[in-house]
Amino acid sequence: MIRTTEPRINATAKDVRKIQCDALVVGVAQDTSGPVLVGSPLRGKAAQVLNDSLAVLGITGATDEVRRLPGLPELNAEVLVLTGLGKIEQGVPLSEETLRRAAGSAVRQLGGISSVALALPAETPAAAAAVAEGAALGAYSYNEHRSGSASGKRPEHVEMVTVLTPVAGEKSVTAAVKRAQIIGRAVNATRTLVNQPPSHLYPETFADAAAALAKDLPVKVTVLDEKKLESEGFGGLVGVGKGSARPPRMVKVEYSPARAKIKLAFVGKGITFDSGGLSLKPANGMVTMKCDMAGAAVVLNALLAIAELGLPVKVTAWLCLAENMPSGHAQRPSDVMTVYGGKTVEILNTDAEGRLVMADGLAAASEEAPDALIDVATLTGAQMVALGSRVSAVMGEDGVRDAVKAAADRAGELFWPMPLPEELRSSLESPVADLANMGEKFGGMLTAAIFLREFVGEVNGEKIPWAHLDIAGPAFNEGAAYGYTPKEGTGVAVRTLVAYAEDVVARAR
Template structure:
């Protein structure tokens, strides 16, 4: 299932006259007076000639634009490629603009083995951003085709940067490679067909791919789930012949001083159950396990980075099907920990499996508890397709948003209005699994909050990430983001773990 190959990253100085490659990538910004070539490695004469011809050649500098030219006498690359950086002055280019431009070029230049990137990467931060963009963009998914792909993504990227001698650059390139591998592996899992990736096979993939990675994997099957009272997972998975699993992935270095727990929604396919979804677009519900894939790969990346923080991932895996043993609207289930829930809509299933995961994770008394899920359509209504909604404890919620901003991912802090709690009251159980329709993203978070535990009478710091829109791209590719699985939020969670492990 996880089939993305590794990518070699190296850095060189900006003197690239003797460096050969399949393609040389330069950047163009969309200036106020037309396109502007930036950070040209060529002589003044060649640079001026190329600059003067940009408009006539149809180059605008807009984001995602990619134009190929024949090589000139001053370069050893086979082709010259100009990639748009968007509407920026060179001095105000953000790291994310560079990340997206490098990723866009890596995504679009298939069939080229080695690419030399001569984008404006003067600083360590900019060089790292270019490297990250390359590792996110160089991706393809060919697992289900009968013939191998004819045009593969690049296998080696060379980054020209004025920071090539910086002693911290090798670590930055290693970090970029690790992040890229984690993002691409998350996409592989999300893109895998649901008849191939289901709770049992997902659990086995975790076990198989973590051998030698310094991780401890515990798989809880349906018999133990039933025995231990995981009513959310068993209720949601009851209608499927493919029974649920809880997978615990633990990274516990000896030098750790803090513990971060991550809970991921892993609905490997969501029909809606008895409250069945419309047929149109249901195929995309193979992506409803993106939260679990994100958690799995986040823990893997943190271990590869050797961060001094304990991280425990809880993957809540089930298939929501309308079988004869499926949960019915009106059923009451007993969740892990003992709370009862009246199921009013079986398509509000994610919060049920996540409730089990949050309750189980709370027993270990982590310093911070974060859940991540493709949870509600209301998230997309409120924030669109590229911005995750972040809710929960104010301090941790804001730390997640800050980490997302640093990582270059869209996230927005949302409140948990106290009046929404009353809307999930049930006439027959402790809770109902749906409440107020308006503000449904926040209502779902209010439900999840009920399963966050306490330590010495104080609620464990908790944040909820709703990635329903950002996790799966059904429109055209953009930047380093491909169609279908995106690998959203791996970077955010890794950045948060880095900040937690560095804090005193």
């Protein structure tokens, strides 16, 4: 069973002196004259003394700076916490992402404290929503496999969050706080799936987890086991999974509200561990390969969030689950496999396996003629070469690609549109099959996307509008935690897919 991290969040317009909490969080920014309190609920002499003491205390207001001070006599909080907002410009309001990150950073760094009140500048419903969402994302912990001798003594994460905002009484704020909790739950469940060790999470148990997470929501979960996959021609999944003692699965999750006018399909790469197969990775290259199923975790939890939000859009998620291992049964370089739908692929490198299971998912999803098809995968190391570890790539048909980018911007996630140069297609030609699973070395992220495009179907002679999200680097944080982002699984792309679905619904009205 996948346990999610869920703080309780509420909003209030009460005087800060009437708020009972363990810690009160106030924002500090970097002004041209030095550090300054921003949007502080503190008044009078206490506020002036604190503001004048910031520089002396070594507080700068830099992003991710979180400092604890003793609580003030007039407050019902044991600790006063100052969280950095970064540089500000006079007359320019703070962005929603700045508030999201400041709230998330504070809540993340206050693990062990039970209740927190966030007195950040949240004077509009949108700002209050950003603060609430940042708190939900920051209150994440993963200690499932620790023996935990200290368990029960202190909370592992903040359990109660109060957002101080003058617009707390508005209906839109109540709805925004509820949305923040749903989004936080979805992202944190994705993080937990990614963080699961491959000894515990493999295709069968991933399918079980999907069913458990969907249990109380209006969705249908269908699991195809290895026998069904073979009989129905899912050659990509069967071929990649042959080397493992743990057979593959295809999980189809459907949300079909009665009033839906739009059909979306999400396809996610779910390689629960990637050794590279017979094209074996070096030892260091395998260490983080439990994260190679992040795309499947993303599309699952994005759909569940869309269902919980009750959006009037039909969404189907296809989770392409396999473990890529070397053995006497494993597929070999030079093998030819037949992907779902009939196309054949020559295997040149068994470590280019994600595109093979995704081909099955894209072809199957296309048969249902969705209005738009989006796939999400930790697909290529070339993504990190091109864009680093914090910026994901989006490629595909211009309309969907640009809409995904706009949704990501609104959600606060970093995506960058990349091209699909037609001259790269010829490098995928094979002398023995319809195409090869490897092509031009340079621009490998783009070549991989062009491979996937081959399996996107048509409706009335026109390609289904499609976008490919390569989240290879951003899905797994190997460095230190920052903002609302923890170490290891990040849950990136869940918020973008939900925002995309919301935008689709808005445009259809």
